[in-house]
Amino acid sequence: MSNEFSLGSVQVASTPLERFEEYLQSKGKRFTQQRRILIEQVFSHHDHFDADDLLALLAERVGSRTVSRPTVYRGLAELVEAGLLRKMVLGGRSVYEHDYGYPSHDHLHCTECNDLIEFHSEQLEAIRDAVAREHGFRVGSHRLIISGICQACQEKRRRKKSRLDRI
Amino acid sequence: MSNEFSLGSVQVASTPLERFEEYLQSKGKRFTQQRRILIEQVFSHHDHFDADDLLALLAERVGSRTVSRPTVYRGLAELVEAGLLRKMVLGGRSVYEHDYGYPSHDHLHCTECNDLIEFHSEQLEAIRDAVAREHGFRVGSHRLIISGICQACQEKRRRKKSRLDRI
DNA sequence: TTTCATGCAAAATGTTTGCACACGA
DNA sequence: TCGTGTGCAAACATTTTGCATGAAA
Numbered sequence: 001m002s003n004e005f006s007l008g009s010v011q012v013a014s015t016p017l018e019r020f021e022e023y024l025q026s027k028g029k030r031f032t033q034q035r036r037i038l039i040e041q042v043f044s045h046h047d048h049f050d051a052d053d054l055l056a057l058l059a060e061r062v063g064s065r066t067v068s069r070p071t072v073y074r075g076l077a078e079l080v081e082a083g084l085l086r087k088m089v090l091g092g093r094s095v096y097e098h099d100y101g102y103p104s105h106d107h108l109h110c111t112e113c114n115d116l117i118e119f120h121s122e123q124l125e126a127i128r129d130a131v132a133r134e135h136g137f138r139v140g141s142h143r144l145i146i147s148g149i150c151q152a153c154q155e156k157r158r159r160k161k162s163r164l165d166r167i
Numbered sequence: 168m169s170n171e172f173s174l175g176s177v178q179v180a181s182t183p184l185e186r187f188e189e190y191l192q193s194k195g196k197r198f199t200q201q202r203r204i205l206i207e208q209v210f211s212h213h214d215h216f217d218a219d220d221l222l223a224l225l226a227e228r229v230g231s232r233t234v235s236r237p238t239v240y241r242g243l244a245e246l247v248e249a250g251l252l253r254k255m256v257l258g259g260r261s262v263y264e265h266d267y268g269y270p271s272h273d274h275l276h277c278t279e280c281n282d283l284i285e286f287h288s289e290q291l292e293a294i295r296d297a298v299a300r301e302h303g304f305r306v307g308s309h310r311l312i313i314s315g316i317c318q319a320c321q322e323k324r325r326r327k328k329s330r331l332d333r334i
Numbered sequence: 335t336t337t338c339a340t341g342c343a344a345a346a347t348g349t350t351t352g353c354a355c356a357c358g359a
Numbered sequence: 360t361c362g363t364g365t366g367c368a369a370a371c372a373t374t375t376t377g378c379a380t381g382a383a384a
Contacts (some may be wrong), residue, residue: 005298030358032364050177051348068366073349089256092374093348108304117243119298124291128313131172131286136318138273151303197338197383218373235341240374258347260373 005119012101016084017042019100023082034067038075042085048097048116051076088143106143110150112157117150172286179268183210183251186267190249201234201264205242215264215283218243255310273310277317279324284317 014022014132020039024031041057042049049057051072057066067075077094079085090109095116106124108117124144132139149157181189187206191198209216210222216224218239225234234242240295243263246252257276262283273291275284291311299306316324 003301005301028363030363032358034365057315068352070367071365074364089259092256108299108302110304111307117302117304119302121294124294125289127291127294128311131288132275132313132315133284134170134172135275135284136321137277137284137313138316138321139313140278142311142313142314144295144309146299146304146306146309148299148307149305154303154305197339199339199383201340236377237342238340241339 005121007103007105009118010101010103015057016100018096020079020082020084023078023084030080034071035075035078037061037065037067037165038072038081039084042079042096043098046098046102048095050093050095052093054096054115088145090145106145108146108148108150110153111147112149115150115152171290174270174285174287176271177247177268183265183267187251188222189215189248191243200232201238202242202245204228204232204234205239206246206251207264209246209266211271213265215247215262217260217262219260229308255312257312273312275313275315275317277320278314279316279320282317282319 012019017039019037023029024035032122037053037058041054041061051069054076055067055069055072058072076087076094080087080096080099082100084098084100085096086096088095088107097116103120104124105118105120108119109115110117128139128142131137174207179186184206187202188198190196204225205221208221208228218236221243222234222236222239225239243252243254247254247263247266249267251265251267252263255262255264255274258281264283266271269277270287272285272287275286277284295306295309299302
C-alpha cells in the first residue's frame with residue numbers, strides 16, 4: 001500500500017534502547033533490570049497495548065524476573081516522557097504505541113473488534129495548522145480518531161445476517 | 168466571526184425537552200422530577216461540563232430538590248443515548264456538550280487553562296470520508312482534538328516572562 | 335398498584351502513592 | 360556507600376451497581 005494515506009518512514013540514529021539510556025542519564029536515573037525488561041518487551045514488536053496487555057506479556061516471559069504493576073505504570077509514563085511512546089485514551093483506558101522512529105499518524109477505531117488502523121494525512125495537518133493560525137493557537141499535538149466499523153467486521157455482520165435470513 | 172472554520176447553525180423542530188420526552192416515551196421510561204431538573208440545567212446555557220460541574224451547579228439551585236450523584240451519571244448517559252449530549256474523554260474525566268440542535272464541530276484544547284475552542288471544517292470531513300473509503304471502513308463518528316496553548320495563555324506567559332526579564 | 339427511578343452505600347475500575355527494603359552507580 | 364527504584368498494600372478518583380424505598384403512570 002502506497003497512496004495518499006499510507007505511512008512513510010522515519011530515519012533515526014539510535015535504537016529505542018539507546019535513546020532511553022540517554023534519557024535516563026540526562027535525568028540522573030538508573031538503568032535497572034525492570035526498565036530493561038520493559039523497553040525490550042515494548043519494542044519487541046509494533047502494536048497498540050495498554051498496561052494490562054503489557055503486564056500479561058511480561059507474565060508469560062518465564063524465567064526472567066517479572067515487573068510489578070506500579071513499576072509498569074511508572075515505566076510507561078517514563079517512556080512517554082522520553083518520547084519513545086505515545087499515549088492515547090480509548091474507552092476509559094490508556095493505550096500506548098511506538099512514537100520514536102515511527103511516523104506520525106492518526107487512527108480508525110473499530111468499535112466492534114477494537115482494532116486500530118493507522119493512517120497519515122498531510123492535508124489533515126494543513127487543516128490543523130490553518131485552524132490554529134486562525135485562533136492564534138500554538139499547536140502542541142493533535143489526535144484524530146475516526147470511530148466506526150472495519151471492513152472485516154462489516155463482512156462478519158453481513159454473513160451473520162444472511163445466515164439468519166436463510167432460516 | 169464567519170469564515171472557513173466558523174460553526175454554522177442547525178434548525179431543529181423541537182426543543183431538547185420535547186425531544187427528551189419523546190425519547191423517554193419510546194423507551195417506556197418516566198419523566199421524573201430529577202430528569203426534568205437535569206435537562207433544564209444542562210440546556211440552560213451552552214458550555215462544556217463534567218459530572219462534577221453539573222453536580223455543583225445543581226447544588227447551587229436552592230429550594231429545588233437536588234439530584235444525587237448516581238442519578239446524574241445515569242441521566243448523562245441517557246442524554247447521550249437520546250442524542251441530546253455528546254461525550255468526550257479529556258484528561259481522565261468525561262466531558263459533555265450539547266449535541267442536539269448544535270452544529271458538528273471539533274476542538275482546540277488549551278492544556279494551560281483547559282479551555283475548549285470549537286471549530287468546524289468541511290475539509291476535515293472530506294478527509295475522514297476519503298480515508299474511510301480507502302479502508303472499506305464505515306464511519307460512525309470522529310473526534311479531533313488539537314492540543315496546545317491558546318492565545319490568551321500565550322500572552323499571559325509572555326507577560327510573565329518579560330516581568331521576570333525586567334528583574 | 336405496578337413498575338420504574340432514586341438515593342444510599344458499597345463495589346468496581348484504572349491508576350497512583352507511601353513506605354520499607356533492594357539494588358545500581 | 361548512597362540515593363534511587365521496586366514491590367507491596369493501601370489510597371485514589373471516577374464511575375457503576377445492588378438494593379430498599381419512593382414516586383410516576
